[in-house]
Amino acid sequence: MGLPTGTLAAFLMLMSPAPVLAQECGGDFAAWRDGVKAEAIAAGVGETGLAALSRASIDQKVLDRDRAQGVFNQTFAEFSGRMINDYRLKNGAANLKKYADVFARAEQEFGVPGPVIAAFWALETDFGAVQGDFNTLNAVTTLAHDCRRPELFRPQLVPLLTLIDRGILPADTKGAWAGEIGQTQILPSDYLLRGIDGDGDGVVDLRGSAPDVIMTTANKIQHRGWKRGEPWMQEVSVPEAMPWDQTGRTNKLPLSKWAEWGVTNRDGSPLADNGLQAGLVLPMGHKGPAFLTYDNYDIYLQWNQSFIYTLTAAHLAARLAGDPQFERRNPEEGLVGESMKLLQQKLVDRGYDVGGIDGILGTNTREAVRQEQARLGLPVDGWPTPALLANL
């Protein structure tokens, strides 16, 4: 029996703060917290939730972590090689077997295959082993009060207070520094809206109950737009030459089009037309690994905006579904650290918005690289090399 989603959805719509209030951030903490309190009371949060709020405080360690992100300053091969390890593959397979009936129920109800859920479960917390040591209420409070991204965190506060008020979570719940809770690191609003009591004990326990975690995670993914019965990603082989400027996640084309240009299944056999459209993603350029990404892959980017993280999560899901490790092929040397920052500076000097000079090959940097590759007559694959840098 799940939480009554419809009722809660209506409830959450009622308690959505007015836009002006939602943008409030910074300033005197006590005054700011009074604003949250008024919002919580209007949403029906009772004494237990309000008492928790009265003890909430700013956690400087959360701000430090928020300012110090940099784990995606790695190539796909490096990051996925570190994240997809034997422990996760072995335990992923074991958990798919151990909870086979729950995964089957999750796929039946929400259309999300077990390996997709198990891959997030592995990457986020090693199947619940590492859920985070930050006080969740303080973390969410801190990031909602901070002015860097209040629009992301302010909407999490009242749902979290509601969960505490109802006794679903204790006031001292611990989780990730950015407010995610439980074995698949779900935010309070998803906990409240998508939470499902998978083991039927009457409580949604996303920290301690694997069936609750599996069903809730499937529910969350389905609500983000997952399409039942469709693939998410497929490794392919690419030819030596093709219209590289057609590659990229967002340029979705029928598989017949990719086949026409010489793209094949990984083993060289012809692509079967499955009636779907996919983009061709080359995370390390046209000489590196290659994947067709379908609409369902886009759902991964709602989970995490990092291209490298999402490719890794999607590939781990494919591994858990039986695929072999991707072929690294022979990618051209890329740019890392200072040389990536130098490239970004040169792109900024040329008038591009690369989304900050952070040494990370994100969407904006890739797009600027593609435009410069086109101008210079190089293969337009979004993979910056020392040769490109020397040409700018």
Ligand SMILES: [Ca+2]
């Ligand atoms: Ca339960």
